[in-house]
Amino acid sequence: MSASRTERLLNLLIALLNTRYGLRRSELRDKVYHDTSGNDVAFGRMFERDKNDLRQFGFEVETLTELGWSEDDPATTRYRIGKESNRLPDVQLDPEEWTVLLLASQLWERAALGSAAQSALRKLQATGRTSEVQLPAGLQPRIKPAGQAFDDLVNAMHAGRPVTFRYLAGSTGKEEQRTVEPWGLGSRFGQWYLVGFDRARQAARHFRLSRLTSAVSIMERERYSPPADFDVRQELDRLPELPLRSAVVNVREGRLLALRRRALESVPAAPAPALPGFDRLAIQYRDPEVLAEELASYGPDAVAAAPEELVAAVRRRLRAAADFSASQVPRYSFPSARPRTARPRTSEDQLKRMLQLVPFLVHNQGLHIQEVASRFGITRKELEDDLRILICSGLPEGYPDDLLDIQWENDHVFITQDLDLTRPVRFTVDEACALLTGLETLNGLPGIAEGGALESVTLKLLAAAGQEGLRAASLSGPRIGPADASTHSVVRQAIEGREQLHLRYLSPQRDKVTERDVDPLRLYSLDNTWYFEAYCHLVEGLRNFRLDRIQDVRPNGRPAAADITPGTGVPAKLFTPNDDDTTIILQLTRQGRGLADDYYAERTAELPDGGLVAEVRFGNTAWLPMFVAQHGGAARILAPAEVADAAQDWLDASLASYGG
Structure with a gap:
């Protein structure tokens, strides 16, 4: 969507919102599109595309016809957008409810719904200030990003598209191609699950995201409809937890204190004798894939001995990591250095943002322009670009008073003409799911779940979200209550x-x-x-x-010292950069590209296969061989050469422990 198209859609929206009786296609063509080409077919296609775009932004275009005439006759068909049907109802929240809502919106951070949560929050903030709200001291719960597969599945689920992927079945240990209609995503037992209709088996099935062995492909040309009454929370509540089992692991003497803390007193028999220089430990586990990921990271310091299913899982991860590390280095180039965002901004993002910007400015007059930019997560230049488009938009062939009137003299922003854009558009499905799932997730947080604010704000948002809120039943967040x-x-x-x-x-x-x-x-x-x-x-x-x-x-x-403050940024980062950090160049597959966000990549380069090359700073490089082994073929080190060689030596030694 080009800038001119963005402006055209905005003008079309304003025209359709500000007409009581509707506008004919010929009027729109002349006054909004300024189209004199005479090609009715081309204009008709453009108009239909624009109507579809407005629908995606939350505005339903009504079609009105003269009595006795058909919609097929453009001369007797008029179009308009109702002023109320597409607007978000006013939601009045007290400070305690705002506190809970702010915590819920921050949960997703870099996860798939993070931008949707912030977008929904801005819509609610458009009708009132939240500056007086104080979050609980030092408390920032978050949902762990679940990787690219989660992002792809959310997109497919909300678009009603089937997906395909390769999956390692826990019951058979076989890797198979699956075609699934995704109904819901939820977290249970520390793992994310997809619940959907497996077309090959013609039945509903559960799929653990950690067992997906390929990227998720969305079938763009197909559609499906999930069951009307589906609730992923109820579905996963019936899911039995995997039984506790015991694994036998040989651990190098004097190493891996964290693993030793979990060891059982008695060790079951294993098919092979203990290795010299190693202690034999018994470790409890439920999912062999989860334990295999941990043991693979320990490399030659921990060697799985039993059961064979676990041994095979560790060996498979190490082999995949070694093969990826030995593969040909791709050609890549980094763009000019700039802070990395979750995804590139698009013109669709710009129009969606501008539709939130107008009501926000109406109800928050006189804010400093930099504060407005910060609220929307953009730069001052991006905000000024938005404002310049807005002040050129208005009623077709209107007078100066019929244009949006926005001023930012002396760096404070005021709006005096809003053209019926004073209320935000209703929540999208992503926005409703992000906030309502976040509120549900807060249930286990000490000091939050006990009050009545969590329940009351959930009921208010359900009422405001309408039909989109009902679809939040397709997502269920993890339990975030602390174990200790x-x-x-x-x-x-x-x-x-x-x-x-x-x-x-x-x-x-x-x-x-x-x-x-x-x-x-x-x-x-x-x-x-x-x-x-x-x-x-x-x-x-x-x-x-x-x-x-x-x-x-x-x-x-x-x-505690009064002059010591937290590291910059909200929420807190797991890794604090320092001047003496080592810059590492990582190659990530499509499955592992989410690691660039997890480790705060400073620059990235896209690869043709959907992967990334990422530049990341690490304070301690000694553990990076463990990092490569842990991710089992999703990540490799390209530079510096000595760190890449150390990782390759680590993988070779690890594979030698399993017979090469």
Whole structure:
């Protein structure tokens, strides 16, 4: 969509909104399109495309005909857009409800629905300010990004398109091609599941996203309709958890303290004797693929001995990682350096944003232009480009007073003519799902679920979302309650009271336990894995600590320093960049391209096969061979050469432990 087309669609929308009796196609052609070509067929196609675009933005174009005449006669057919049918109802929220809603909107972060959640929030903010709302001190729960497959499945599900992918069946251990009509996505037992209709088996089936062995392909030319009463939450609640089983693992002497903490006292028999220089441990697990991912990352320091299903899963991951690392390096080039966004911005994004911008400015007069840009997540230049298009838009052949009137003199933005764009468009399916699923996810968060604000804001949003809100039943988020509520409570109280903490902490990368005094700054999560950011006096810098790796934590009686602030950015980052970081060039497959967001890539280059080359900064490169092995063929290191060679040596040694 070019800039001129963006402006044309905006003018068409304003014209159809501001007519009581409707406008004939000839009037629109003359006054909005300024088309004098005389080609009725070409104009008709353009008009139908534009009507479809407006429908995608939430505006339904009504067709009115003269009594006794057919819609096929353009001379007697008129078009308009109802002022109420496409608008978001007013939603009045008190400060407690705004607090809950802001937490819910931040949950998705870089996940597929992150931009949809922010878009929905801006629509709600258009009718009132939220500056007085204070989020709970240092609390930032988030949903862990589920990778490119999740993004593709959400897009296919909301568009009603079937998908195909290769899948490793847990019951047979065989990899098969599947064609599925996706009905819903949900998280249970720490894993994301797709529920859908398997066309080959002619029945509903569950698919664990971690078992997809290929990218998801969307069948763009086909459509399907899910069951009208489908609710993925109810469906996954009936899903039995996998039984606990025991694996036998040979662990190098004196290594892998984190794995040893989980070992059982008795070790079942294994088909092969213990390896020299290794201890034989018994580790409980439910899903062999999850444990295989962990064991693959340990490389030659941990060798699975039983059961054979687990051994094969580790070997398959290591082989895939080794094959990918040894493959030919693709040709690529980075664009000029710039902060990376979740996806490239499009003209469709611009028009959608402008339709939110007008009502936002109407109800938030006089904001500084940089604050407006920050609210919409764009640069000042992008905002000024939007405003320049808006001030040239208005009623067809209207007077100056019939144009949108927006001024930003002295860097403060005012709007005095809005042309009936004062209320936001109703929620899209993505927006409704993002907020309502986020609210449902907050149910397990201490201090939030107990109040009545969560329930009341959910009911208000359900009423405002209408039909789109009902489709939120196709998504169900993970449980985000912390596994260790007592540790979570101690850290949160220390943040609120500005107290210093003393902790004993197990660092898997260094494979040792250290004692530290820290000034806690903020708590955040990825699903139910919780972290806290703190100033660590041992290393004299900001660090992130996983709560489940804390062996002991208590206030040490000293106050936290008042001049230490959290790292920049909301939400908190798992990795804090430093000047002495090493720049690593990674190649990621289409399945693994989400890792570029997870590790805050500074530059990326697209590859023809849907993958990426990403430039990422790491403070410690010693663990990168573990990273490559863990992701089993989804990531490789291209540069520096010594780091790539270290990863290849790690994979070779790991495969040698399994017979080469």
